[in-house]
Amino acid sequence: MATLRFWYKILDKAPPKPIPRTLPLSPLDAKDGFIHLSVASQIPITAGKFFSASSSLWVLQIQREKLVGRFDFPPPYGEVCPHLHDSEEGLGSNNVVDVIEMRRAATEEWKDVPAMAKLEN
Structure with missing residues (x-):
């Protein structure tokens, strides 16, 4: 498998603008002790x-x-999401290259949102 250039983090609230050097951990990431990525x-x-x-x-x-x-991303890569452990820096302006807002209609599934298909590895 080719090296993946991008990983992604889903947020249910807009991040601050501009992105700070280090974003706060989500409640789930803080509870689990690592950053959940996709x-x-x-x-x-x-x-x-x-x-x-x-x-x-x-x-x-x-x-x-x-x-x-430290990364935890065991194969098969399509089934297991990557995790970032032991990161003092976390996510922030040094590694976030874009913030993509996605919207869907109440009758629409997330998989049917056209912006989903434009995400690249």
Whole structure:
């Protein structure tokens, strides 16, 4: 498998503008002790599973090679989401390259949102 250039973080609230050097951890990341991430193909699945009540999401596009910490991303890559452990820097202006706002209609599934198909690895 080719090296993935981007990983993603789904947020249910807009991040601050501009992105600070270090974003605060989500409650789930703080509880679990690592940062939950996704590859492009996992975003519609993760959004449908954990953000089904949301009509808007913000997806942080993260340059993978600029992440500092220990990665847990066992194969098969389509089934298991990447995790970032032991990162003092976390996510922020050094590694977030884009913030993509996604919206869906109440009758629409996240997997059917056209912006999902435009995410790249």
